Amino acid sequence: MIKINENYLKLQASYLFSDIAKRVAAFQKANPEKEIIRLGIGDVTRALPQICIEAFHKAADEMGNDSSFRGYGPEQGYIFLREKIAAHDFNARSADISADEIFISDGAKCDTGNIQEIFSGDIRIAIPDPVYPVYLDTNVMAGRTGIFKDGRYEGLVYLDSTSANGFVPELPKTPVDLIYLCFPNNPTGAAISKEQLKLWVDYAKQNKSLILFDAAYEAFIRDDSLPHSIFEIEGAKEVAIEFRSYSKTAGFTGTRCAYTVVPKACTAYDGSGGKHSLHSLWNRRHTTKFNGVSYPVQRAAEAIYSEQGKAQSKALVDAYLVNATLIRKEMSALGFACVGGDNSPYIWVDTKQDSWEFFDMLLNKAGVVCTPGAGFGKCGRGFIRISAFNSYENVKKALSRIKDSLK
Numbered sequence: 001m002i003k004i005n006e007n008y009l010k011l012q013a014s015y016l017f018s019d020i021a022k023r024v025a026a027f028q029k030a031n032p033e034k035e036i037i038r039l040g041i042g043d044v045t046r047a048l049p050q051i052c053i054e055a056f057h058k059a060a061d062e063m064g065n066d067s068s069f070r071g072y073g074p075e076q077g078y079i080f081l082r083e084k085i086a087a088h089d090f091n092a093r094s095a096d097i098s099a100d101e102i103f104i105s106d107g108a109k110c111d112t113g114n115i116q117e118i119f120s121g122d123i124r125i126a127i128p129d130p131v132y133p134v135y136l137d138t139n140v141m142a143g144r145t146g147i148f149k150d151g152r153y154e155g156l157v158y159l160d161s162t163s164a165n166g167f168v169p170e171l172p173k174t175p176v177d178l179i180y181l182c183f184p185n186n187p188t189g190a191a192i193s194k195e196q197l198k199l200w201v202d203y204a205k206q207n208k209s210l211i212l213f214d215a216a217y218e219a220f221i222r223d224d225s226l227p228h229s230i231f232e233i234e235g236a237k238e239v240a241i242e243f244r245s246y247s248k249t250a251g252f253t254g255t256r257c258a259y260t261v262v263p264k265a266c267t268a269y270d271g272s273g274g275k276h277s278l279h280s281l282w283n284r285r286h287t288t289k290f291n292g293v294s295y296p297v298q299r300a301a302e303a304i305y306s307e308q309g310k311a312q313s314k315a316l317v318d319a320y321l322v323n324a325t326l327i328r329k330e331m332s333a334l335g336f337a338c339v340g341g342d343n344s345p346y347i348w349v350d351t352k353q354d355s356w357e358f359f360d361m362l363l364n365k366a367g368v369v370c371t372p373g374a375g376f377g378k379c380g381r382g383f384i385r386i387s388a389f390n391s392y393e394n395v396k397k398a399l400s401r402i403k404d405s406l407k
């Protein structure tokens with residue numbers, strides 16, 4: 001008899017963003033005349049940088065010619081891209097990362113979800129609350145949690161992010177082995193300072209734990225004092241893995257390209273306390289289960305590192321940040337306490353009421369889609385997340401409809 005992985009039965013009925021998409025589709029079906037403005041899932045709306053399009057065309061032409069055609073590429077990614085990443089994203093910020101510590105992939109969602117495979121089933125895990133659901137659900141699937149009870153899975157250490165701690169969690173009170181951190185944060189939009197991040201790196205060193213640092217939103221940082229990478233913190237290479245993505249940085253949500261940095265110095269332990277290189281383990285996993293990102297996509301990603309590419313992708317991010325500033329200003333003016341939106345495309349709004357009810361109210365009365373904070377965890381109850389990924393005109397229209405709906 002074929003049996004299922006019963007850990008799947010512990011999961012909430014559906015993935016948060018699928019659930020929201022279903023509700024929005026049902027609303028649209030019932031109200032076909034209503035124009036919906038989507039400020040829910042963080043999906044970009046602006047076209048790819050022109051320089052990426054040119055690189056795409058050129059690479060597609062190469063694929064159309066026997067002499068320049070390419071078949072399977074290196075699973076870890078082409079060296080032309082990995083070298084650019086090391087130089088521009090890390091070395092230029094005094095983070096000593098080399099090209100062979102970078103693994104190109106088709107998304108930070110996949111990487112942050114898959115990475116847990118290389119760790120033992122019985123590790124103690126610290127998960128922020130609220131949290132990007134992928135970190136949590138993939139550990140549930142792997143059997144590292146108990147059942148879901150009173151809004152939380154048993155067997156995990158939750159790191160509360162609340163207004164009391166400025167949405168940057170404190171170090172755990174009990175020892176943990178694996179720590180998930182995401183800054184600028186999804187969903188709260190809060191950023192972490194170098195001093196705060198150093199506390200985590202020091203903790204990981206003292207406790208032989210590992211930090212999984214999701215920096216998918218680093219391009220939105222405008223405060224020069226903030227770290228873009230955990231590897232800007234001394235000693236982090238031994239205790240951290242970092243995830244990056246071109247999705248929000250350069251509009252690649254539909255194009256798919258991201259990367260993960262696993263430093264060679266980064267180690268974890270076997271049951272007898274023997275040290276092992278996580279770089280080797282991830283390389284083994286990646287080469288076994290992944291066949292690389294397509295050549296034209298990697299050429300398009302490489303183009304982002306040219307002078308034009310940098311200017312064009314910054315212009316994209318800047319435009320979303322203009323929206324973010326407006327959302328935060330207008331929601332604050334309506335009397336809501338807000339965080340994020342300054343170094344992040346997300347604004348975390350304290351609605352002081354049930355977040356799903358607020359979501360339904362915005363959808364029904366304003367035709368605006370947000371994301372209910374409760375979907376990100378217990379600490380998200382009462383909040384909504386508004387995303388800045390849309391046109392300025394739509395954001396303005398959405399805010400004026402929100403204003404009217406609250407009258």
Ligand code: MLT
Pocket residue numbers: 040041042043109132186
């Ligand atoms: C979000 O809205 O949280 C993100 O777009 C989801 C993702 O990047 O997978």
